[in-house]
Amino acid sequence: MKIGIVCYPTFGGSGVLATELGMALSEKGHEVHFITYQQPVRLHFHPNVYYHEVTVPSYPLFDFAPYETVLTSTMVDVIVNNQLDILHVHYAIPHASAAYFAMQILKKQGKDIPFITTLHGTDITLVGRDPKYMPVVTFSMNESSAITAVSENLKQETYKHFAMEKEIHVITNFVDTQRFQHSDKEHFKKMLAPQGERILAHVSNFRKVKRVEDVIRVFEKIRKVIPSKLLMIGDGPERPNAEELSRSLGVCNDMRFLGKQDQVDEILSITDLFILPSEYESFGLAALEAMACGVPVISTNTGGLPEINVPGVTGYLSDVGDIESMADGAIKILKDDTSLEEFKSRALNHTKNFERGKIVPLYENLYINTIKDYKSKKNSK
Ligand code: GMT
Numbered sequence: 001m002k003i004g005i006v007c008y009p010t011f012g013g014s015g016v017l018a019t020e021l022g023m024a025l026s027e028k029g030h031e032v033h034f035i036t037y038q039q040p041v042r043l044h045f046h047p048n049v050y051y052h053e054v055t056v057p058s059y060p061l062f063d064f065a066p067y068e069t070v071l072t073s074t075m076v077d078v079i080v081n082n083q084l085d086i087l088h089v090h091y092a093i094p095h096a097s098a099a100y101f102a103m104q105i106l107k108k109q110g111k112d113i114p115f116i117t118t119l120h121g122t123d124i125t126l127v128g129r130d131p132k133y134m135p136v137v138t139f140s141m142n143e144s145s146a147i148t149a150v151s152e153n154l155k156q157e158t159y160k161h162f163a164m165e166k167e168i169h170v171i172t173n174f175v176d177t178q179r180f181q182h183s184d185k186e187h188f189k190k191m192l193a194p195q196g197e198r199i200l201a202h203v204s205n206f207r208k209v210k211r212v213e214d215v216i217r218v219f220e221k222i223r224k225v226i227p228s229k230l231l232m233i234g235d236g237p238e239r240p241n242a243e244e245l246s247r248s249l250g251v252c253n254d255m256r257f258l259g260k261q262d263q264v265d266e267i268l269s270i271t272d273l274f275i276l277p278s279e280y281e282s283f284g285l286a287a288l289e290a291m292a293c294g295v296p297v298i299s300t301n302t303g304g305l306p307e308i309n310v311p312g313v314t315g316y317l318s319d320v321g322d323i324e325s326m327a328d329g330a331i332k333i334l335k336d337d338t339s340l341e342e343f344k345s346r347a348l349n350h351t352k353n354f355e356r357g358k359i360v361p362l363y364e365n366l367y368i369n370t371i372k373d374y375k376s377k378k379n380s381k
Pocket of ligand 1: 012017121122283285
């Protein structure tokens with residue numbers, strides 16, 4: 001198949017998943033065309049992969065450059081000139097409405113193709129529900145040839161808050177266990193934790209919804225009982241507050257803010273515990289990637305997190321903001337080597353349910369069926 005993929009190219013989970021999916025499809029022989037405003041962070045060379053940049057020209061009249069218009073025109077151009085079979089957009093805003101508009105343009109030329117929208121999280125739960133976006137998001141989701149959500153929770157949230165006229169298929173996120181696996185990086189561990197301290201980590205884009213300050217508050221409690229170090233990976237608007245809090249709580253000397261990192265798998269290989277105290281996560285891809293490296297998870301029980309983190313097995317779940325409970329759970333896991341090793345091995349084992357090889361065929365089948373339905377509807381008109 002010739003597949004177009006539209007996504008945010010940054011370190012966010014939706015862009016990561018879309019890129020991993022495109023790479024996996026290309027390795028299976030499909031021709032994959034990425035359409036984004038910047039090269040996606042995890043995209044690497046493969047002969048079956050094409051990258052089309054959405055470049056918005058500046059003009060003095062525009063305070064806000066019309067990105068969606070240029071994205072739509074780029075979709076039209078790429079679909080026609082590469083004879084794509086299907087377009088798959090990740091994160092509804094503004095990708096689903098741009099795809100709908102592109103298909104209207106292409107219909108006039110008899111060159112329209114089906115498009116699939118994958119819902120990832122705040123496109124539904126936070127941003128999408130804002131009345132300023134809701135009519136467009138609702139309309140363009142319903143106009144998609146097929147819709148998928150990355151967890152059962154996100155599917156239910158969508159049905160609850162939007163006037164849906166279409167079935168939503170749940171296709172969970174996946175992890176590439178060839179890349180995300182434990183590798184021997186003991187030399188890094190010795191440098192960061194010379195006294196054999198436990199290493200804790202958090203990965204996110206440091207937005208408010210991630211509650212990064214809770215990571216530091218939980219760490220402060222753990223550190224009083226168990227000698228440990230904390231690695232903060234990623235960057236975003238909440239980083240200055242997090243740094244300030246680490247200084248005021250007096251834990252900054254046992255922490256490192258590492259910023260955005262490409263080789264997260266290497267850092268996870270020296271990590272003993274992953275902390276994800278988010279206000280909401282539709283899925284929590286970062287936690288799944290940690291588990292694939294054999295790292296147990298302390299997370300909140302919100303959104304789709306209970307679908308991946310099994311309490312007492314792969315880690316523990318707590319209510320949002322319950323610092324005490326998160327620290328207690330962490331201490332139970334970290335208290336001795338036997339307990340830690342058991343949690344590590346169960347976390348790793350659990351990721352088998354989310355392996356790339358199991359999930360990617362679900363998307364391929366959806367593409368095949370959607371193309372078939374679309375063609376038969378078109379022919380019957
Ligand atoms: O929806 C967002 O906040 C952005 C999105 C992203 O691009 O990072 O994150 C969502 O999609 C990820 C991939 O499907 C999920 O793993 C994250 O849980 C989800 N984030 C939220 O729901 C807050």
